Amino acid sequence: EDNIALQQLAQKMSLKATDVLMKLIQMGMGGVNINSTLDSDTAKLLASEFGYEVENVAKSDDDMIAEARGAAGAQEDLEARAPIVTVMGHVDHGKTSLLDRIRKANVAAGEAGGITQHIGAYRVDTGKGPIVFLDTPGHEAFTAMRARGAQATDVVVLVVAADDGVMPQTREAINHARAAEVPIIVAVNKIDKPGARPDQIRQELSGLGLQPEDWGGDTLFVNVSALSGENVDVLLENIALQTEIMELQANPAAAAEGVVLEAYLDKGRGVVANVLVQNGTLNQGDLMLAGVALGRIRALTDDRGRRVKNAGPATPVEVLGLPDLPQAGDQFFVVADQKKAQELVDARKKAVAAKAKTTTAKGLEDLYAMMK
Numbered sequence: 001e002d003n004i005a006l007q008q009l010a011q012k013m014s015l016k017a018t019d020v021l022m023k024l025i026q027m028g029m030g031g032v033n034i035n036s037t038l039d040s041d042t043a044k045l046l047a048s049e050f051g052y053e054v055e056n057v058a059k060s061d062d063d064m065i066a067e068a069r070g071a072a073g074a075q076e077d078l079e080a081r082a083p084i085v086t087v088m089g090h091v092d093h094g095k096t097s098l099l100d101r102i103r104k105a106n107v108a109a110g111e112a113g114g115i116t117q118h119i120g121a122y123r124v125d126t127g128k129g130p131i132v133f134l135d136t137p138g139h140e141a142f143t144a145m146r147a148r149g150a151q152a153t154d155v156v157v158l159v160v161a162a163d164d165g166v167m168p169q170t171r172e173a174i175n176h177a178r179a180a181e182v183p184i185i186v187a188v189n190k191i192d193k194p195g196a197r198p199d200q201i202r203q204e205l206s207g208l209g210l211q212p213e214d215w216g217g218d219t220l221f222v223n224v225s226a227l228s229g230e231n232v233d234v235l236l237e238n239i240a241l242q243t244e245i246m247e248l249q250a251n252p253a254a255a256a257e258g259v260v261l262e263a264y265l266d267k268g269r270g271v272v273a274n275v276l277v278q279n280g281t282l283n284q285g286d287l288m289l290a291g292v293a294l295g296r297i298r299a300l301t302d303d304r305g306r307r308v309k310n311a312g313p314a315t316p317v318e319v320l321g322l323p324d325l326p327q328a329g330d331q332f333f334v335v336a337d338q339k340k341a342q343e344l345v346d347a348r349k350k351a352v353a354a355k356a357k358t359t360t361a362k363g364l365e366d367l368y369a370m371m372k
C-alpha cells in the first residue's frame, strides 16, 4: 500500500534519482529503473543506506483524496454552469455598492464600518442567466481573501473609482487575477461624481497592461455608477458575453467539491462554513471533508437565508455540521470512503503539528526543550 516512486524518494532525501538508483542496484535489486516504484520495506532500507530513518513512507495528499472520494468525482455528463465573478478593487471604490445595486438589496449600509468583512457570495439572476458574485474587501489586511477569490473565479471585475485612480489594492487585484489566469473586466465606478475622470483611469490602467478595447486593446471597460445604476446593465451584459465564450461546465450528478470561502464558530450553531460548490451537488446528510474537518452536513442555507436540501454547481451555500473549523481557502469534497477520509485527516493533522513544531523553535534552547 505505502508505495513510493524512486524519484519522489530521491527528492525527499535531496538526492539525485540516478544516485538512488545506483545504490539500489548495488544493494542487489534487479529489474529497477529510474521510473520504478518501491514498496515501503525497500524504501526504508534504501533510505537507511543514505542515513535516513523512514518512519512511514507517506502517501501524497492527492492520492488520499482520490481514495476517499471514490469514483464520485468523475467529470461526465457535463452541463452548462453559472459563471463565478469576483469583484475586487481598492477600499471604498464601490465594490459592495455595485453588487448591492446588482442585487437590489441594501447590504453596504449594514456592514460594520462600511468595510466588507468577509467574502459575501451571491447567486444573482440577471436576465442573461444566473451569475455568482463574490465580494471581497479592499482593506490591505485582506490580501489572502482576494487571492482566494481570484482562484475560485472565472472573471474578475476590477472596480476603480473614477474620481480616485489606480491605488495599491487595484494593483494587487490585477496581480491576483493574473496569477490565477483570470480575465479582467474593468468597472470604472462613480462616474456620477463631478470629479470623475474615466479617461484618466483608462490611461493609468493601460500603463499596467490593461488596454481598453476601444483603444485597440483587449480589456473591456465599462463606465458605471453604483449610486445611480447607470450602465450596470451594460456591465452585466459584458460579463455574460465574456463568460459565454468560456463554455463553463460542471457535472451536477457528481459528488460535490468546491472551496471554503470563510468559516467561523457560532455559539449556538457550532462551526459555520460558507462554501462555494464548484462541481457536483452538495446534499444535506453528505459526509464532507474540508481541510482537517470531517463531518456530516446537518443543514444547508442558501445566500438568501433559506434552508435548502441541496446545492448544485456554482452555488454559494452555508454548511452546518462540521466538527472542526476548516480554513478559508480549503478545498472541500464529499467523501465516499469514511475510513480513508479519516486517514487523510489524521495525516493532515500530523503534518500541521510537525510544521508547527519546526516553526515554533525560535532558538537552540527552544529546540532542546522540544527534544526532551
Ligand code: GTP
Pocket (backbone or CB within 6 Å): 089, 090, 091, 092, 093, 094, 095, 096, 097, 098, 108, 114, 115, 116, 136, 137, 138, 139, 189, 190, 191, 192, 193, 224, 225, 226, 227, 228
Ligand atoms: P470596501 O469593502 O471597504 O473595500 O469598500 P467598497 O469598495 O465595497 O466600497 P463601498 O461599496 O462600501 O462604497 C464606498 C463609498 O462609496 C460609499 O460611501 C458609497 O456610497 C460610495 N459609492 C459607491 N459607489 C458609488 C457611486 O457610483 N457614486 C457615488 N457618488 N458614490 C459611490
Ligand code: MG
Pocket (backbone or CB within 6 Å): 095, 096, 097, 114, 115, 116, 135, 136, 137, 138
Ligand atoms: Mg465592500
